[in-house]
Amino acid sequence: MPRVENAVDRAESGRELLARPALVLNEREASWVNDAVCSVVEKPAPLWWWLAVVAFGVLAGAVPLVVVYFISTGLGVWGLQSPVFWGVAILNFVFWIEIGHAGTLISAILLFTRQRWRNSVNRAAEAMTIFAVLCAAVFPLFHIGRQWMFWYMVPVPESYAVWQNFRAPLLWDEFAVGTYFTVSCLFWYFGLLPDIASLRDRATKLWKKRLYHVLCWGWTGSLRAWRHYEAGYLCIAGVVSVLVISVASVVSTDFATTVLPGWHTTIFPPDFITGAIFSGFAMIVTLMVPLRAAYPRLKDMITEKHLDNMAKVLLATGSLVGYSYLIELFMAWYGANPYERYTFWNRITGPDCATYFFMFGFNVLLPQIFWFRLPRIHPWILWTASVLINVGMWFERYSIIVVSLERDFLPSSWRHYLPTWVDWGLFFGSVGLFFFLFLLFLRVLPAISIAEIKTLLAKPRRPREPEAPFDEPEPLLPSREIYGLGAEFSSEEDLRRASEETRKKGYVWWDAYAPHPIHGMEQAMRLPKSRVSFFVLMGGLLGLLIGIAMVTATSVPRPELLRSLTTGQLQGLFYATVVQGKPYFSLPAFVPVLLELTILFAAFSGFLAVVLLSRLPRPHHPVWNWGELSRRATDDGFFLVIEARDPAFSPAESREFLERLGGRRLTYIPR
């Protein structure tokens, strides 16, 4: 049929003309992706890695030293002096937590909006999130002075009979950052499951194999599991997207709910969100450009297209940040409040005016170079700009926090703030800690999401021929001791077609295995819609209900029904205190805590639903008795296994059936 072939050819050529730039260059194959990514972990560490890890490790060592020093001496060694009670410590907290946000943003919001270029940067970005939040957590944790009393912030029943004040921004902060850290770790780990399975199947030492096997909950690559996995990943990404917006907003309310001029503005939440995206993207570029340079093979996956996109995000968010700087100035003038006006005048002309100009220059003017293509795709220009942007963002926080506090309402209390060597030690220590952890991560876990990259590979024109059939061993004679019959297929399209035929033939007990999810597989296998989303909803509602019960019971007066019980018998619940003149139940003030609990429960129930619906964890599975599958199901193999317990199964007939479908390497899998 020449006409049809022609049509196909023309369609192909048209597709090529219209095609977007490929996200994986040089027509790489699945097993190449495995090699390229896993070799970073498996090969001995190069010299530069050792040098860098020692350098940053020494820098990170400043954190424990400084911490021991100021816990044993007292917080007086920090540079804090009235009226500047929030100095570099809070500044660093905001700086790091906002850097963390872009990691989640890339992985969750870009997944949600189907931006496929995220696939090669999301893993490193998520790791960056976790390490940045860890660095951020250092500061509030030690800022409280009596660190061993930290548990006072945790809502547990205790003999003090007083619960936390859930209407306070600093408690919102604790809930937001705590939820953010746990859910980010969960999301990161969830994405890692199939990749850890890849590492497992490549490992050569038994203890490593076993360790990875436990870590990936016994992932098989079964398409039935992939279905739940994809649904779960999307659901968790959905709740994480809400989370990242809420955390940036909550951090900003620490400032915005006070009456200090320069802080008391409603623009703070959106301003902090854009600032977070901006600084986080800058940090990802700071990490990815050297990573590409150090491992040139990764350049095929982190392409110029990726750098270009990230630079465009930097341009957009940098301009947004500039807009909010200008709006702040305008509102200070237009609001006609002399204190507000003076604050901004002081930022621009006061003793710390340098911070304002660093901030404006690096954050607003510098990103404008990304209107041009060359700086966008030239790695080292982009890298230098991104480092400077992070410096500028640090100065932005300095300008907001310290410069506003130095000169508040009372000129008699004005004082210039100078951080001490302890403050600096903590800050540079946290920088060291961040890069140190990232370097360790590179050598322990795959820095690029293997399974997701494979879905971006160019589809081979012709189905790849499996290796020559003549060295195929004759399948063992079937005995009663077999688990099932397995066959390999040469492409995901073949596997999909074979699955459809197998289902139509009337087989029930069978499964397909692939290194990545295959589109159209649900229809081919006629699987019902995954129920994961239902469990996510239920988990979220449960979290919301628990949250409502908690904030209500700890805030409203004792109901008449419980009149006869004493405070101790009620674990201190129903102990109503008036806070800031708000009503006992003030919904707006409770929203942050309720939202964070909803997200926390939704994310964890999503993870558990995926694992349990996929029948994991399963340490032992008979399909692994087939060496070929256990080696290549997470690499580049597409397998179909019909179980012997299927009523329609008959060793000879099923074998003939699978051969007719194009199956190769037919094997009777021992039980």
Added chain:
Amino acid sequence: MANLFGKAANELPRKIVVGILIIAALTVAGIAYYFTPKYTRVGYMPKQPIPFDHSLHVTGLGLDCRFCHSFVEKSGFSNVPTTQTCMSCHRMVKADSPKLAALRESWESGEPVRWTRVYQLPDYVYFDHSAHVNRGVSCFSCHGEVNQMKTIYHKTPLSMSWCLDCHRNPEYFVRPQEKVFDLGWQLPSGQSQVEMGKHLVEQEKIQPSDNCSACHR
């Protein structure tokens, strides 16, 4: 690779989950029991330099609490008796008892007897004895049946929720003013504590504060 774990390993995850649940439940229960003042303070019975017997002095001899703790009605601090107070009797009674050697030594040297303190509130808590005993709160409510103790020990938790129990529900605890120091006093049969308490609270205008600053000044 064949299988990394045997078939029996498939039972492991369930067992591990059950194990973790049991350990978590035990940890929570253990903390809830052992880490609260109900456990850490109640029952504290230090060895005193002189084996002073409250039951002998109060029930046996009929001494009033205020005989020794003389400022309890007038002062925030309930004093421990001085050596002179003890010696006002013990110069004549049991003057040669070997158990009182430390007392006589103190009498001669002028150094006070080093009693070990049993009830001690943290520095951040303000507490006034006179405010309580003058409003119908008996010694019994906080110190227990001292009149029957051979050796004094910590009777109540003194935790904040324990304080609040009474501050929020005084009618459960107050008694007539003249019975405050009568440790053996029992509610007359036929009367209800809550009814009597409510009446007393109203009559004496007892308004226990539950502001933070009432105790944490």
